[in-house]
Amino acid sequence: MSAIKCIGILTSGGDAPGMNAAIRAVTRAAIYNGIAVKGIYRGYKGLITGEIVPFKTENVSNIIQHGGTILKTARCLEFKTPEGRKVAYDRIVEEGIDALVVIGGDGTLTGARIFAQEYNYPIVGIPGTIDNDLFGTDITIGYDTALNTIMDAVDKIRDTATSHDRLFFVEVMGRDAGFLALNGAIASGAEAAIIPEIAVEKDQLAETIENGFRKSKNSSIVLVAESDITGGAMGVAERVKTEYPQFDVRVTILGHLQRGGSPTAQDRILASRMGAAAIDALLEDQRNVMTGIQNDQIVYVPFSKAIKNDKPINRELLNTLRILSI
Template sequence: MSKIAILTSGGDAPGLNACIRSLVRTAIFHGIKTIGIHRGYDGMIEGDFFEMDAGTVSNIIQKGGTILKSSRSERFKTPEGRETAFQQLKKAGIEAVLVIGGDGSLAGAKYFAATYPIPWIGIPKTIDNDISGTDYAIGFDTATNTAMQAIDNIRDTAESHNRIYFVEVMGRNSGSIAYKTGISVGAEAIYIPETNTDLEHLFDVFERGWSRKKSSLIVVVAEGDEAGGAFAISKKVKEKFPQFDMAVCILGHVQRGGSPTCNDRVLATKLGVAAIDALLSGQKNIMVGEVKGEILYTPLENVVKRHLEITPAMTELIDILSI
C-alpha cells in the first residue's frame, strides 16, 4: 500500500479535522502517500485531489468543520457517478479510500466496493450517534456538550422570568442528543422520535412543577419528534395553559460546529490510527469503531442506522428527576 485517499462526506461534525490529522500522520509514519479529496464524493467524481503532508494537518486538531470540505452527492448515488469516480481514482493511482462519514456516506462506500476493486475503510462520524458498530461516533460528544451549555444559559433566562422554554435540538431520526442533553440539564421533559409524545403527562409535569413554585421549566425536544417539534408542542401547551409565559429556542446547526471536546479528539485520533492499521493488515471494506474501549471492525454491508433504545429505566429516570 503506497498511495491512499481521504475524504469527508455528508454533514460536518466536530472532530473531523482531528481524524484527518490522525490518518495523514499515521500514513506518513508508515511511508504511505496521502491524497486529500475536496468536497466529498462530488470532489472524487471531479478529480479534485491534492497531496497532503504533515504540514497540511498542523494545528487543526482543535478546529471544527473539515479542511477537506464536504458535500452530499446525488451523483455518487448513480452507477454513472461511481464509474466516473472509479476512473478518477484509477487515473490518480489511488490504492485505497478512507471515508469519514455517517450512514449515508458509508452506504455509498459499500455500493462502490461491491463493484470496484479499490478497498475502502469507513470511520463513523455523526452528531446523531446512530451508526451500528461503535458506541460513539465522532461529533456526538461535542454536539451534546454544545447543546448542554446553550440550555444552561437558557435556564438562567427562564429562572429570571418564571418562563417555560421549549428547546429544540437536532435529531431528525434519532433522539440521542435530546435524551443525553435533557438529562444533563435537568429538563422537566424530553421528547424524541423513539417514543410517543404524551401531552397529558406533560401537562401533569407542568401542574406539579408550578404547584411547587418552580421558577422555570425546560422541555427538550428532538427536531424529529412525531408531535411536530418544539413549536408544535409549545402551541398545544399554550392552549392548555394560556397564563404561562413560554418561549421556543431552536438550537439548530450551532450543534455541528465548534472546537471538539477532549473525548471527540481522542476518539477521532484512535479511529484514524486504527483505520490505517486495518489497511496495512489486509482489511478492506470495513468500518472501524470502538465498543467498550476496544477497536471493532464491522463489514460495510453490516453497518446500519441504529436507533436509540428506550428502556423503562430511562423513562423512569426522567420522571423521577422532573419532580
C-alpha cells in the same frame, strides 16, 4: 495489503467537530506506515471533479483543535448514479489511489458501501456525526462536543426561563435519533425530553404535563428532538398553547450552532484512535468496515450492519431523567 501504496481520504455529509482530528490521524498513521496520502476535497463530489491533493504530515498540522473539516464537505447527487460512480472510479485509478478512508454519517457510509461493492474496492469508514445514530459504535465523532454545546446553551436559557416563569421548548438536532435530546436533558437538568424513539408508544407531552409537571417549579425546560415524528419544538409548543393555555411558552431552536466549535478532549481522542485504527484495518486487509468503539475498545463493523441496523436508545436513561426531574 502490499498492494496499498496510496490512500485517499474524504469527509462527506454534515460536518462534525473532531473530523479534522480524524483527518490528521489517518494522514499521519498512513505516512508512519509508508503509505502515501491524498486529500479529496468536497467529499464524493471532489472525487468526481478531481479536487485531489497530495497530503504530507504538515498538511494536517495545527488542525486538531478546529471544528468543521479542512477537506470541506458537499452533497453529491451525481455519486448516487452508476454513471457518477464510474467517473469517480476512473478518477481514483488515474490518481493511483488504492483504498479510501471516508469520514461521515449514514449517507456517507451508504455511498461507500455501494461503491465498494460495485468495484470490489477497499474502503474503511469512520463515524463522524453529531447524531450518534450509527449502529455498532458506542459513540460517534462530534457527539460529545455537540452535547456540551447543548448543555451550555440550555444553562443560559434557564437563566431567562427562571426570570420570567416560562416553559421553554429547546429543539436539538439528531434527525430521527433522540440521543442528543435525552442526554442533553440529563446533562442540563431539564425537566423532560421528547424523542422520536418512544413517540409512537406514548404521548410524551401529555405524560410530562399531567404527571405533576412544574408542581414545585416556577420554570421548566423540555428538550425536543427535531423530527417529523415529534413535530419539533414548534409543533409541540403549538399544541401546548391549544391544550394547556395556562403555560407561558417559548421556543428556542439551536440549529447549526450544535455542529460548530472546537472539539472536546473526548472527541479529539476518539477521532485520533479511530483514524489510526482505519489504517490498521487496511494493513490487516479489512475492507468495507466502519471503525467503532465498544466498551472503550476499537472494533470493526461491516457497513451492512452499521447502516441497516437501528441504534437503540438506552431506556434506563429515560427513567433517570424522570426521577431527577421531580
